[in-house]
Amino acid sequence: MRHIFQVRIGPAGFRVGSDWRAPIAELERLYAGYPAPENGVPDFTVRLFAARPWRRWLRPAVTLGGDFVLPDAAPLPLSQGLLAAEMAMNLQMALGQRRYLLLHASAVEREGRAVLMTGLSGAGKSTLAALLGARGWRLMGDEFALIDPATGMVHAFPRLVSLKNAAIGVVGDAVPQARFGPLLAGTPKGDIRHLVPDPQAVARMDEPAQPALLLFPRFGFAIAQRDLGPSEIFVRLTQASTNYVALGERGFDAMTRVVRDVPARAIDYPNAEAAIQQVEALWNAL
Amino acid sequence: MERPVSPDAALLARALRDPASLEPLDADGWTALIAMARAEQLIGTLAQRLAGAAMPPAVARILEDARASAADQRRAALWEAEAARRALVGVEAPIVLLKGTAYVAAGLAAGEGRSIGDLDILVPRESLDAVERALLSSGWEWVKPDPYDDAYYRRWMHELPPLIHRERDRMIDVHHTILPLTARITPDPEAMIADSIVLENGLRVLSPEDMICHAAAHLFADGDLAGGMRNLWDIDRLCREFGGRDEDFCLSVYERAHRHGLLTVVRRAFRLARQLYGTPVRAYRSPIRVPLDDRLSDRLYRRRLFARNGWGRPTRRGTRFAFYLRSHWLRMPPAMLARHLWTKWRKGYRPV
Structure with missing residues (x-):
């Protein structure tokens, strides 16, 4: 490929090749504080390319490729090349990760123990993780929590935090503007802006943590909390995992261990401040 | 800028053939090798x-x-x-496993580490309706909603349109012979089924010669030779395993291939397997003359088989x-081919 970028995020090394310079330049700027893949050999290859030669220049469209692909992912305009790179990197993890049980969840850590927050898109996973990260918690990741089947520990995957729509302003008030990427307006998921995790999140990304609290947040409701039975937790976590089936018995064992050992709560919240207070209160009550 | 990467998937063939040849690989070489191996499954x-x-x-x-992933795939397969065996208990017909599932079910070296996707089975043509009904009543559903595709499969293909299980999300291909009915070569599926080997659970696998x-x-x-490197690796492993037990195994394969009209095809496979992986295949002068000298056209096939770069790209x-x-x-015959390609083109299908 013409332009190349390599990076390691937590335990996963990536190689991104692109037909265009622009997405690579943005990745270089935003991932400047990250290390290179271990031994120079990335775990996953990502390709951003023009499906037809003229699409490199004429209304350039970025097609996502790599070791693992979905058959009919729609191309993105070049102005959203950074989003294309992030989506393709996430896709490698979602479809190709076999070392860890992958939960679609954000995670923050304090004193070696982690809070995992999972839920549907729009539940506020990324927003809460970013805000907690600005208040002394260590951000472990806003998209995937990696559970090691051998130890039950959660490993960090602190990629760029992907903030959408109203969350951009909410988090923008809490962290320095210098840590933000460009505003990507009008993407298939609405407006998106990426946030660089703070230096400690990157410096300590190889430190795993003990899962201590599992939350199912839901934005847009009056403050409420609810206990969940183990079967509901199990089903919701299997839905939140992209590689549970592929991991076979290891996946089942890791999943049941989380359900058995980690206290869980569903929390509803009307605004970010209310959510953070609930998280802190539940944490202190552990 | 572009880093120097090995020009094509010959690197992968070399790695499989002779792992010791890899010692001088640098980080970019390993990266290229891994990307190619993933792309070629x-x-x-x-x-x-x-x-x-x-x-x-x-x-x-x-x-x-x-390795762990391959072990999981083996178990899932x-x-x-x-x-499928349970779903087909009521069908009075031999059920022959094909390809990857057959290799792991029979405990063959060709199954070690192999990626396995769909389940492929071969059944007698007269049992096709019964098999289809049994699968549909046990949770399998049609994948292709297109009536042209469905009609095409049923009239001209060697298999039913693919079925997928609605809970396990796994595909099954039910074959009644091994090549499309429109192809010029018409192998003998009845002989393949008759000579298949029964496993402990009652399912069957093809005889060694028919596997090849x-x-x-x-x-x-x-x-179109997609997945060809993997196919040739299967052939290499099968030849080494069966050839190790019977030094005239190749001769048995030629006799069998002749019966199916596949001798030319098998010779091509043996030549290329030898060129890629050093497969120990034997030419014969008697009792039948089967030469295996490299042909000029083999180069063209290798060019296609190795058509992948260090980014895993075609x-x-x-x-x-x-x-x-x-x-x-x-x-298929030319007039039919023209009609078929025209229909697919109008439906928006573009090859390559």
């Missing part, structure tokens, strides 16, 4: 093959994951075969397209 095989060889820790971890005939037919008489569009056309040319 040979990463589990590569991992198996390189077990214990010297490599950077990052590579060792990637290959360890691939055997379970899927068992699910099927793999070669699939590769050179049907498809390369050599012209060669690929030529083999795509060839696959259709072999598959």
Whole structure:
């Protein structure tokens, strides 16, 4: 490929090749504080390319490729090349990760123990993780929590935090503007802006943590909390995992261990401040 | 800027053939090798093959994951075969497992590390309706909603339109012969089923000779050589395993292939397997004359088989397209081919 970028995020090394310079330049700027893949050999290859030669220049469209692909992912305009790179990197993890049980969840850590927050898109996973990260918690990741089947520990995957729509302003008030990427307006998921995790999140990304609290947040409701039975937790976590089936018995064992050992709560919240207070209160009550 | 990467997937063939040849690989070389192996669905095989060889820790971890993943796929494939067996208990017909599932069910070296996707089975043509009904009543559903595709499969193909299980999300291909009915070569599926070997659970696998005939037919008489490196690796492993027990195994394969009309195809497969992987195949002068000298045209096939770069990307569009056309040319008579391609084109299908 013409332009190349390599990076390691937590335990996963990536190689991104692109037909265009622009997405690579943005990745270089935003991932400047990250290390290179271990031994120079990335775990996953990502390709951003023009499906037809003229699409490199004429209304350039970025097609996502790599070791693992979905058959009919729609191309993105070049102005959203950074989003294309992030989506393709996430896709490698979602479809190709076999070392860890992958939960679609954000995670923050304090004193070696982690809070995992999972839920549907729009539940506020990324927003809460970013805000907690600005208040002394260590951000472990806003998209995937990696559970090691051998130890039950959660490993960090602190990629760029992907903030959408109203969350951009909410988090923008809490962290320095210098840590933000460009505003990507009008993407298939609405407006998106990426946030660089703070230096400690990157410096300590190889430190795993003990899962201590599992939350199912839901934005847009009056403050409420609810206990969940183990079967509901199990089903919701299997839905939140992209590689549970592929991991076979290891996946089942890791999943049941989380359900058995980690206290869980569903929390509803009307605004970010209310959510953070609930998280802190539940944490202190552990 | 572009880093120097090995020009094509010959690197992967070399790694599989002779793992010791990899020692001078640098980080970019390993990266290219892994991307090619993934793209050719040979990463589990590569991992198996390189077990214990010297490599950077990052590579060792990637290959360890691939080995674990292959073990999971093996288990899932055997379970899927068992699910089909249970669904077909009431059907009074032999059920023959094909390809990857057959290799692992029979405990063959060709199954080690192999990636296995769909379940492929072969049943007698007269049992097709009963098999279809049994599968549909046990949770399998049609994949292709297109009436043209469905009608095409039923009239001209060697298999039912693919079915998928609605809970396990796994596909099954039910074959009644091994090449499309429109192809010029017409193997004898009744003989294949008659000589198949019964496993402990009542399911069957093809005889060793027919396994080779099927793999070669699939590769050179049907498809456009996609997945060819993996197919030839299967053939290599089968030849080594069966050839180790019977020094005239190749002769048995030629006799069988002759009966199916597949001798030319099998010779092509043997030549290329030898060129890629050093497969110990034997030519014969008597009792039948079967030469295996390299042919000039083999170079063209290798050019197609190795058409992948260090990014795992397909390369050599012209060669690929030529083999795509060839696959259709072999598959159906010209007038029918023209009608078929025109219909698919109007529906928006574009090859390559």
